[in-house]
Amino acid sequence: MTQQRGTQSLQFDEAPYIISSSSIVGQKEGDGPYGSQFDQIEPDPYFGQNTWEEAESQLQLKTAMLALEKEQLSLADIRYIFAGDLLGQNIATSFGLVDMNLPLFGLFGACSTIAEALILGSMCVSGGYADRVLCLASSHFGSAEKQFRFPLEYGNQRPLSASWTVTGSGAFVLSSSCVGSHHAQLRITGVTPGKIVDYGFKDSLNMGAAMAPAAAHTISQNFKDFDRTPADYDRIVTGDLGQIGQEILLKLLLEQGYDISAQHMDCGIEIFDPETQDTHAGGSGCGCSASLLSAHLLKQLRDGKWNRILFVPTGALMSTISFNEGQTVPGIAHGVVIERR
Amino acid sequence: MTQQRGTQSLQFDEAPYIISSSSIVGQKEGDGPYGSQFDQIEPDPYFGQNTWEEAESQLQLKTAMLALEKEQLSLADIRYIFAGDLLGQNIATSFGLVDMNLPLFGLFGACSTIAEALILGSMCVSGGYADRVLCLASSHFGSAEKQFRFPLEYGNQRPLSASWTVTGSGAFVLSSSCVGSHHAQLRITGVTPGKIVDYGFKDSLNMGAAMAPAAAHTISQNFKDFDRTPADYDRIVTGDLGQIGQEILLKLLLEQGYDISAQHMDCGIEIFDPETQDTHAGGSGCGCSASLLSAHLLKQLRDGKWNRILFVPTGALMSTISFNEGQTVPGIAHGVVIERR
Numbered sequence: 001m002t003q004q005r006g007t008q009s010l011q012f013d014e015a016p017y018i019i020s021s022s023s024i025v026g027q028k029e030g031d032g033p034y035g036s037q038f039d040q041i042e043p044d045p046y047f048g049q050n051t052w053e054e055a056e057s058q059l060q061l062k063t064a065m066l067a068l069e070k071e072q073l074s075l076a077d078i079r080y081i082f083a084g085d086l087l088g089q090n091i092a093t094s095f096g097l098v099d100m101n102l103p104l105f106g107l108f109g110a111c112s113t114i115a116e117a118l119i120l121g122s123m124c125v126s127g128g129y130a131d132r133v134l135c136l137a138s139s140h141f142g143s144a145e146k147q148f149r150f151p152l153e154y155g156n157q158r159p160l161s162a163s164w165t166v167t168g169s170g171a172f173v174l175s176s177s178c179v180g181s182h183h184a185q186l187r188i189t190g191v192t193p194g195k196i197v198d199y200g201f202k203d204s205l206n207m208g209a210a211m212a213p214a215a216a217h218t219i220s221q222n223f224k225d226f227d228r229t230p231a232d233y234d235r236i237v238t239g240d241l242g243q244i245g246q247e248i249l250l251k252l253l254l255e256q257g258y259d260i261s262a263q264h265m266d267c268g269i270e271i272f273d274p275e276t277q278d279t280h281a282g283g284s285g286c287g288c289s290a291s292l293l294s295a296h297l298l299k300q301l302r303d304g305k306w307n308r309i310l311f312v313p314t315g316a317l318m319s320t321i322s323f324n325e326g327q328t329v330p331g332i333a334h335g336v337v338i339e340r341r
Numbered sequence: 342m343t344q345q346r347g348t349q350s351l352q353f354d355e356a357p358y359i360i361s362s363s364s365i366v367g368q369k370e371g372d373g374p375y376g377s378q379f380d381q382i383e384p385d386p387y388f389g390q391n392t393w394e395e396a397e398s399q400l401q402l403k404t405a406m407l408a409l410e411k412e413q414l415s416l417a418d419i420r421y422i423f424a425g426d427l428l429g430q431n432i433a434t435s436f437g438l439v440d441m442n443l444p445l446f447g448l449f450g451a452c453s454t455i456a457e458a459l460i461l462g463s464m465c466v467s468g469g470y471a472d473r474v475l476c477l478a479s480s481h482f483g484s485a486e487k488q489f490r491f492p493l494e495y496g497n498q499r500p501l502s503a504s505w506t507v508t509g510s511g512a513f514v515l516s517s518s519c520v521g522s523h524h525a526q527l528r529i530t531g532v533t534p535g536k537i538v539d540y541g542f543k544d545s546l547n548m549g550a551a552m553a554p555a556a557a558h559t560i561s562q563n564f565k566d567f568d569r570t571p572a573d574y575d576r577i578v579t580g581d582l583g584q585i586g587q588e589i590l591l592k593l594l595l596e597q598g599y600d601i602s603a604q605h606m607d608c609g610i611e612i613f614d615p616e617t618q619d620t621h622a623g624g625s626g627c628g629c630s631a632s633l634l635s636a637h638l639l640k641q642l643r644d645g646k647w648n649r650i651l652f653v654p655t656g657a658l659m660s661t662i663s664f665n666e667g668q669t670v671p672g673i674a675h676g677v678v679i680e681r682r
Binding site: 003004007008010051053054079080084086087088089090091094095097098101102103104105106107108109110116119120123124126127128129130131147193194195196198317318319320321322325327330332 | 464
């Protein structure tokens, strides 16, 4: 019982190792500032398939298999998969991973899903329930626009507060030991699972504002539960708040006495170049933070530029039905502490 | 590492206790053979709300709070919630549980979701990550028909292979100790998380056939991993296979040398009276197996009529989009071993 920290967090006595990870993104993400760091850039938005949904399934499968291949792991080395996506009834995951023939825990945390997967995967490995698990999440611009907004063929105008769903996936192999890995030792040392936070925002095209309160809650709770300050982290990385959400996040935390302006970084702001890529509020989607975690954040840790980060992807818990029925857009944010050690 | 059994299962050294549970259902379920055993029957299908989705959210919240009240637990006694539903982006759960203000793991396993929740909740409690967690799932006839089939107002004919989505929810409090509980000691002693199994079925109105292969796989894997035979269980209880799915399940297992005809029971077949309730293949939905587990199955264990059951809810991993795009309907089934001891 010593692993429980404060009211929400866990500290792992046997901190799981991230022994492999992979990222695959679309062409637009490949053309962005982090293009050279992703493992693969796929120029065909359909990934060789016939529909956007099949494309996302293929993206997820390829990313999963790449994470195994990079460390010469086989399917038999993985005991459980923790995975999800943004589509109704998780169809990108179900159809993408069926042929892996491994037990699957389907997850839904909107754009926070990769953190939910890493938290549950860490609990599983640290608890001795599996020697190795695979955690992954994806999003695809085509399938997300079709589901949440307008068919691409419609060519509608997008408000400046809207974000651009990232075509991308990130996959991570967590292990109870790091034997055989050439990586510097990256470990998930603690987690802060998040609560649903609803400030009553109703604009589904300004999701950064809707999600910022949840991020603020999880980050401040992490500080309290672990008795830490912002300076204890080299970076505090949110998922896809965008410019508007970032402003709100910094303000909300400042009101609680925490200034994270020196540490804060948002994957949605980072992944595209706003000057040249016309992506408005920034990138979004499960694949945004998942792909950037593998391609860039873990690399900075591995290279010794950072030693400890708090990774806090954020999700907007809505559907087109809830939105059309006049519901608010509540947010959730799950926190993962990743350390080089 | 001693908790891993075989290739897929876990046996809990510190088996979590089910210290409380609750079930709330709609009027049709209340009129069925198990009507007297549910905790509450709600005659208003809207549960006092304005939409089917809000109704399901309210159903889930009421069921969750009832599980706490029955054992005089407060929200502060619960560390994490594991929950899900059938609706796209899990909106019944997100909007239903927001005011509980507890960390939430959103899950999607279609109609197998309550088993996924019980498995992850058990891992969490047994691993010392929480003293008590809440696991729940729901479905609602109105919200499910609207999403997956036709608006109720349309009054379409239903094929005989179609099932009737149960309006119901079941909630379960898992605890590392049973101090203060008046119940006989019910414990989750083992689990078999399931794989996606796709036999290529394409009829979304015959989901029992689509899910039976997944149930067969999880049940036979459970026998192998725990070195058990059907006779080691007093009942082997699937979620919502219905009559057609049951036939296929028994046949598939017989081909593998397992005759479970004496032990098998299906919540979907049980929950309605086919003679008088015109529900065709039987009940379905996350709420079918979840509500019957609380109302009937746990009661049989508590009363000493049974000592050990294998609870195996089944899910059809599809959406209207995947179906309309010509995809198959893969199934998944998660197994939970519940014992009185």
